[in-house]
Amino acid sequence: MKKDKKNFLKELKEGLSKKNKTIPSKFHYDLLGSKYFEKITQQKEYYPTRKEKEILKKLSKRIPFLFSGDLSFVEIGSGAADKIKILLNKKVKYYIPLDISVDFVKKSVANLKKKYPNLKVKPIKIDYSKPFKIPNFKITKKIYFFLGSSIGNFHNKKEINFLKNIRKSIGKKNYLFVGVDLIKNKQILENAYNDKNGYTSKFSLNLINIINRNFKSGLNIKNFYYKGIFNDRLKCIQGFLVSKINQSFFLGKKKFFLKKNENIQVEISNKFTTRSFSQLSRLAGWKVKKYWLDNQKYFAVFLLKS
Secondary structure (H helix, E strand, C coil), X not given: CCHHHHHHHHHHHHHHCCCCCECCHHHHCCHHHHHHHHHHHCCCCCHHHHHHHHHHHHHHCCHHHXXXXXXXXXXXXXXXXCCHHHHCCCCEEEEEEEECCHHHHHHHXXXXXXXXXXXXXXXXXXXXXCCCCCCCCCCCEEEEEECCCXXXXXXXXXXXXXXXXXXXXXXXXXXXXXXXXXXXXXXXXXXXXXXXXXXHHHHHHHHHHHHHHXXXXXXXXXXXXXXXEEECCCCEEEEEEEECCCEEEEEXXXXXXXXXXXXXXXXXXXXXXXXXXXXXXXXXXXXXXXEEECCCCCEXXXXXXX
């Protein structure tokens, strides 16, 4: 069994052995899952992408003045690379997208090459939920990006560990832009994660297909439904796959049981205030240089310095 598949099985068994069952959201992103996610970002209810792009358009005019000389853009969790292209300019010589779904990234960056034929693009597969090494491109100054409010996708406040790992990986006197979704009206939040066209549901239910394809578990996608709710106490959206029936299945030789109406948490999206994220960043050893907001103050993009 390949290393990635072994790790997948190990984390599945750990998560599904808990009293409150979980599956890490990073496993959503096979090729189909990545396509579903891009569909989610295009839905009317899903404001984060629109609001972040609004900020990035303003920021694109500022970047040439913030950083001098030739640049390398390193994007952690790049996905379709549709946000970074807003910020690209002729000073950017390298683009290094780091993502768990590298096949999807390779297809996505093809359009960048058409617009910027001299841009050198090097996609690299990583699992950013764990410590990782960032490639060294000494020719140019590296600017790092972690967009899309992905900072909210960590369980048990582990975003501080992630920020510490990034700071350690990139070294001193480097810059990181982070997209941060802000706390707002509960209905706006829940609508964003329960779109009327059902792409969030398809995205989450696709996990069952991924598990079956890898481990022949015998799970039936028809025996689950998806729901997304805002947990006011924890200040986060929680996405669940809910079992419609009592059922059992195997992962390897281990048997698992699900009761009717039992939840498996497959998504978390923590929400912040500008103050709470600033405090979190400082606790992780970063300096908060500046942040930008959209016109409705739904979203923020922070600039941190290591």
